[in-house]
Amino acid sequence: MIPVLGIGRGGRGDDKGGVLSQLIEALQDEIGQLPFDIALVTPDPAVYAAAQYMRRRNPGALPVDKVAESLADKARAGQLALFLGAGVSIPAGLxxxxxxxxxxxxxxxxxxxxxxxxxxxxxxxxxxxxxxxxxxxxxxxxxxxARAKTPSLAHALLAGPGRQAGGDHELRHPLREGLRGCRSWAGRRAAP
Incomplete structure (x- = not known):
């Protein structure tokens, strides 16, 4: 995870667009060569929206189809891990x-x-x-x-439709099961 630095008390608050533009461009240059993904952490919805806008200006820099296929391959091979914060589980009562x-x-x-x-x-x-x-x-x-008895909405979305196990609320993630029947980010069906 990479925070957007310099736009608050870092002295570049009057040039948020310039900071974001340079940061997004640098991340897009590097992402294709890294064996992991990068999450850009933004301080508020306005900065997030600006980052999304800048990212979408150059969609060819992020090979979404290639990334989706690679993730599906890794999931099928059991080589994919999700790192989630507590925010996913708090709504479930944890x-x-x-x-x-x-x-x-x-x-x-x-x-x-x-x-x-x-x-x-x-x-x-x-x-x-x-x-x-x-x-x-x-x-x-x-x-x-153990007080948490029901999965949160985020748990259900991560697990995918029909993936919740019996009464113990153990969730099986569709990525762990090779994304069978799920749509890839590009909108195509992932191969079984």
Missing amino acids: PSWQALVDELASRLSSSKDRDALEGLDVTDKAQLIEQFEPKDFQRRVAGIT
């Missing part, structure tokens, strides 16, 4: 990372241990909580996350 750690901290038996967590980064807090009370740590985490 806690954010911060909320999970805060709840685990609130359950610590020692107020001295809880006090030791003050001002620490969420990752450091999680590690200390496990060190303070290692017994059944994973079970406590599982108990908190």
Whole structure:
């Protein structure tokens, strides 16, 4: 992921278009040669819309058909991984990372241990909580996350139609199953 830098407090706020234009052009030059995708992170909807506009001005720079076919091939070969943030699971009732750690901290038996967590980064807090009370740590985490009983809309969209398993709400991703019957980004059916 690459953020759009320089357009806020970076001193180039009066030239957002120029910054975006140069950034999009540089990314389009590099994307075809990289073994991974790039996600451009924009600070607000207006910058996102401008980035999309600039990206679409030169559609030949992004070989969408080639990328879609490559992704389908990798999915069929089991060589594709999705990295998703907590935002995908929060609507299903799962806690954010911060909320999970805060709840685990609130359950610590020692107020001295809880006090030791003050001002620490969420990752450091999680590690200390496990060190303070290692017994059944994973079970406590599982108990908190087990409250989510229904997949979110994002889970359903990622899983694709008819992919939700029985009552356990385990979702199988269509990419993992080789994109059979799914439409590629280019609008053609992916090969079975």
